[in-house]
Amino acid sequence: MRILTTALIPLFLIVSAKTVLAGEAEITWTDPDKYTDVRSGNENRQRFKDRIFKGFEKHFAKLTEQLPEGKLLKVNVTNVDLAGDVRFSSMQDVRIVKDIYIPRFVFSYELLDADKTVAASGDVDLKDMGFMTSSSRASGELYYEKRMLNKWFKNTFVADKID
Template identity: 55%
Template sequence: MIKVNVIMSTIVSFLLVAPNALAGTSEVTWQNPDKYRDVYAGQEHRAKFKKRVFKEFEQHFAKLAEQLPKEQTLKITVTDVDLAGDVHETMDRIRVIKDIHIPRMKFSYQLVDASDHILQEGLENLKDMSFMMRSSLRYNNTFLHYEKVMLDQWFDNTLAQK
């Protein structure tokens, strides 16, 4: 009986401590956002749409950073965004998704520790030329679906803790 209690308390301790071991943070800076290639709204007001896009990206970077150790911060400086699809100027301005309008994002990043020492850094020019051939149920029917998949792949290949 004592052995079972020890095992159970070890499991409970692990479950309480493990989530705290991975809880990195992120900081996102938008550099010259008025010059970005494509952050255009369909029927939504342009400024509101841009604000919503940036907030969604910031939340997604924060979610990715949570996979990093607690004392690490992912600093992102975005220099260009080109959303999947293209806005067609008809009576009803709508974003049409076709495989020729791929999602792209340019940014620099730094992964720093608690003392602000750079652990890893780089410049990224992401683009997903086969974005329509990927199936991702994770973000199916969500805002910025294709862009989130592209960022997940970058994070997994570049920063994810193995």
């Protein structure tokens, strides 16, 4: 029994340490019907848009888990241009991903402290003109866009800037 208790203490400390990081994200989609490209290939347009937005919201939530507890990242998205372009091909629309159809994500953000004071803010126009030249292979939905957001998040909210 003593061995089990001794083994569980380090596990409890690891779990406790992870709960200290628990920032949150709040995403607003401003005029999504005017976005450059959030079009589907074969899927109902509204269902596709809802699914894509939910995917981005989950990704921002995952990113903000790296922020200290009590931080809130408010993002106001004003434009999305998914990697690729939708083209009609043999009786259906398909998304063709080529290097000339770059991903782009335009938004403003505020990082709020627990007392709701603004710790950081800015306007962001992300685009990845070399998105297909990466050595890693694309996998998963919104791969290029998420990679672009990951890089922005890491460069903007490194540990010494968010404490």
